[in-house]
Amino acid sequence: MNKKRLAPPAAAVLCSAIALASIMLGGFAREGRARADTAGILDSEPFTSTDGRQIYEHVCRGCHMANGVGAIGAGRFPALTKNPALGSRQYMALTILMGKRNMPAFGAKYAIGFGGPPVILNEAQIAAVINYVRTNFGNHYTDPITAAQVGALDQGTH
Amino acid sequence: MSEKSGTALSRRQLLTMIGVSAGATAMYQAMHSLGFAAESKFQGPIRLSAAPKGASVLVLGAGIAGLVAAYELRNAGYQVQVLEYNPRAGGRNWTLRGGDRYTELGGETQECRFDPGLYINPGPWRLPYHHRGMLSYCKRLGVALEPFVQINYNAYLHSRKAFGGKPQRLRAVQADYDGHVAELLAKATRNHALDAEVTAEDQAILLSSLRSSGALDSNYRFVKGADSSERRGFERDPGGGLSARPAFSEPIALSDLLRSGLWAALSFGALYDMQTTMFQPVGGMGQVGQAFARELAPLIRYNAKVVDIHQDERGVSATFEDISAGSSRQTLRADWCVCTIPLSILSQIPMNVGASMARAIAAVPYCTGLKVGLQFKRRFWEEDEQIYGGITYTDLPIGQISYPSSRFFADGKGVLLGAYIWDMRNSMDFTSMTPAERVSKAVEYGSQIHPQYPKEFDNGIAVAWHRVPSAMGCFGLWSDATRAEHYDNLCAFDGRIVLAGEHASYMPAWQEGAVTSALDAIDRLQERAAAGAAA
Numbered sequence: 001m002n003k004k005r006l007a008p009p010a011a012a013v014l015c016s017a018i019a020l021a022s023i024m025l026g027g028f029a030r031e032g033r034a035r036a037d038t039a040g041i042l043d044s045e046p047f048t049s050t051d052g053r054q055i056y057e058h059v060c061r062g063c064h065m066a067n068g069v070g071a072i073g074a075g076r077f078p079a080l081t082k083n084p085a086l087g088s089r090q091y092m093a094l095t096i097l098m099g100k101r102n103m104p105a106f107g108a109k110y111a112i113g114f115g116g117p118p119v120i121l122n123e124a125q126i127a128a129v130i131n132y133v134r135t136n137f138g139n140h141y142t143d144p145i146t147a148a149q150v151g152a153l154d155q156g157t158h
Numbered sequence: 159m160s161e162k163s164g165t166a167l168s169r170r171q172l173l174t175m176i177g178v179s180a181g182a183t184a185m186y187q188a189m190h191s192l193g194f195a196a197e198s199k200f201q202g203p204i205r206l207s208a209a210p211k212g213a214s215v216l217v218l219g220a221g222i223a224g225l226v227a228a229y230e231l232r233n234a235g236y237q238v239q240v241l242e243y244n245p246r247a248g249g250r251n252w253t254l255r256g257g258d259r260y261t262e263l264g265g266e267t268q269e270c271r272f273d274p275g276l277y278i279n280p281g282p283w284r285l286p287y288h289h290r291g292m293l294s295y296c297k298r299l300g301v302a303l304e305p306f307v308q309i310n311y312n313a314y315l316h317s318r319k320a321f322g323g324k325p326q327r328l329r330a331v332q333a334d335y336d337g338h339v340a341e342l343l344a345k346a347t348r349n350h351a352l353d354a355e356v357t358a359e360d361q362a363i364l365l366s367s368l369r370s371s372g373a374l375d376s377n378y379r380f381v382k383g384a385d386s387s388e389r390r391g392f393e394r395d396p397g398g399g400l401s402a403r404p405a406f407s408e409p410i411a412l413s414d415l416l417r418s419g420l421w422a423a424l425s426f427g428a429l430y431d432m433q434t435t436m437f438q439p440v441g442g443m444g445q446v447g448q449a450f451a452r453e454l455a456p457l458i459r460y461n462a463k464v465v466d467i468h469q470d471e472r473g474v475s476a477t478f479e480d481i482s483a484g485s486s487r488q489t490l491r492a493d494w495c496v497c498t499i500p501l502s503i504l505s506q507i508p509m510n511v512g513a514s515m516a517r518a519i520a521a522v523p524y525c526t527g528l529k530v531g532l533q534f535k536r537r538f539w540e541e542d543e544q545i546y547g548g549i550t551y552t553d554l555p556i557g558q559i560s561y562p563s564s565r566f567f568a569d570g571k572g573v574l575l576g577a578y579i580w581d582m583r584n585s586m587d588f589t590s591m592t593p594a595e596r597v598s599k600a601v602e603y604g605s606q607i608h609p610q611y612p613k614e615f616d617n618g619i620a621v622a623w624h625r626v627p628s629a630m631g632c633f634g635l636w637s638d639a640t641r642a643e644h645y646d647n648l649c650a651f652d653g654r655i656v657l658a659g660e661h662a663s664y665m666p667a668w669q670e671g672a673v674t675s676a677l678d679a680i681d682r683l684q685e686r687a688a689a690g691a692a693a
Binding site for chain 1: 243263308315317420422423426427431463501502503505506507520522523524525526527553554555557558578579582583584589622624625626629631635637640
């Protein structure tokens with residue numbers, strides 16, 4: 001039997017139709033596909049707060065704990081208090097942008113989503129949470145980082 | 159279907175519709191590249207050659223990968239020692255029952271207050287029929303299996319933004335989606351829109367198939383009537399006697415259905431990993447780890463926190479702290495090491511391996527998955543809503559509600575999976591909460607689907623995997639890029655050390671990945687051991 005393949009122009013229309021659907025629909029439904037049922041049908045809102053404390057409490061606290069005390073189990077989540085690494089705001093920015101070991105990346109260039117889009121923090125959000133951590137939990141650093149400086153660091157990574 | 163949405167269908171709109179359902183192929187390809195939907199490599203029980211005289215192996219971690227490795231190596235005659243951080247075997251294979259106490263990182267202790275026989279699996283909870291490795295070990299170890307209900311047409315799909323927040327039965331959404339798409343395709347066919355793609359002869363067959371697949375009437379319409387109600391259910395079910403006459407139900411309009419987004423859940427049961435029949439161990443997934451533990455009891459050293467792994471030309475030493483006895487340090491040594499410690503933790507343990515394996519170990523962040531188990535005073539989902547097992551999917555942060563697949567119609571209390579959260583935004587948020595807050599939020603959100611919640615709620619327990627001291631994460635999160643760069647280096651032998659676990663598999667999060675990675679690792683180990691003995 002003569003089976004015709006989908007003609008190239010029709011295939012192109014199909015692709016653009018899928019793209020159109022992608023734009024029109026929000027959330028995870030946007031992708032029109034799921035890799036597992038754990039992907040769910042959640043329309044996950046991007047995290048938009050630029051308040052350092054809010055970012056810490058909703059994104060970082062799960063591992064670094066209340067007041068940045070960290071935790072020790074079979075491994076450890078580093079404390080963000082009395083931690084000399086906090087002396088370098090650039091180190092903190094790069095760690096948040098690119099991730100480190102078990103800690104996921106939050107920079108748009110590096111973040112991996114699963115069961116939905118990744119949590120992406122922009123330059124202003126990263127600066128805000130760094131400045132929050134470096135002036136709380138017993139930290140008293142007086143050299144804040146700016147969003148532009150985070151952006152410049154991000155530009156330098158690849 | 160309403161007149162409005164049924165007329166003047168453009169080719170573009172049609173193709174959009176097809177694109178939505180044709181997504182299954184693209185979906186499978188994407189899943190494959192990410193390692194999902196990979197068929198288990200299990201080829202039946204492994205046959206290791208007899209161990210060289212005196213050969214010894216140190217297995218780090220008594221999760222599924224470590225237990226499989228230890229079990230098979232011991233059977234082949236190796237001298238096996240296992241170090242495990244927890245006071246129990248199984249790792250993420252774990253069941254919480256009434257009376258269990260669990261302390262998470264940060265120090266919060268929860269006591270599970272479920273009634274006898276009720277449980278929650280904080281980790282893996284279901285076994286696809288093609289995960290032959292796990293099923294084989296269950297059979298060999300005497301772990302009884304029962305069906306796990308994955309798809310329940312009477313469970314709900316729920317979106318806050320659709321149908322005024324009223325949950326819809328999967329049955330109706332599935333029938334209406336299939337029906338509307340079939341009607342559109344039939345319309346396009348009869349309007350000669352597909353003449354270039356489908357021969358006249360095939361068009362006749364296509365139309366018959368659309369009537370069948372979409373429950374269309376004799377005019378190729380998906381409308382309120384006997385055909386559609388036999389799929390989506392009736393307004394009033396047929397019965398006997400004078401009250402016998404059924405009332406048909408009204409399909410959801412196409413536009414409402416599309417805009418609801420609920421169609422996104424329709425493919426879940428068609429996924430290779432989710433297709434029926436699925437299984438669960440009777441009494442909880444933790445039965446598997448416990449069965450292995452009984453087999454291997456004298457070989458496993460519990461409460462052992464590995465702090466250093468060092469190899470030389472003759473063997474491997476692991477130094478550990480006995481966390482039940484004042485953290486005194488001891489060292490065990492063997493010819494070989496199968497290390498199954500999750501990368502979330504292994505990436506922090508000093509271990510002298512080459513740069514390529516070290517980089518691979520450090521390259522994998524972990525999913526922030528989380529579950530909440532809720533006990534209710536009665537099984538209202540069965541009694542009030544005729545939901546027996548299966549899963550309700552929702553756009554609420556809880557992601558889904560799963561109903562128990564056992565003890566149907568039982569009197570007394572029942573336990574639901576009240577939240578199963580993978581998406582990073584919500585799982586990080588929930589992980590940041592106290593356990594009591596997580597339980598409280600799960601009840602609050604679930605009440606939007608089941609109004610019985612506030613009255614019937616009894617107690618709950620929440621496990622956020624980044625707060626689990628022995629795992630510090632749910633499962634390894636690979637991307638295409640990290641897998642291409644690091645996966646082979648992670649799995650390759652480095653001297654006398656080989657890694658195994660779900661993180662060393664193309665089946666992330668699945669226990670079958672742990673099983674098959676362990677078997678692959680010990681198969682290579684025996685070759686090296688034999689070669690070393692012959693040299």
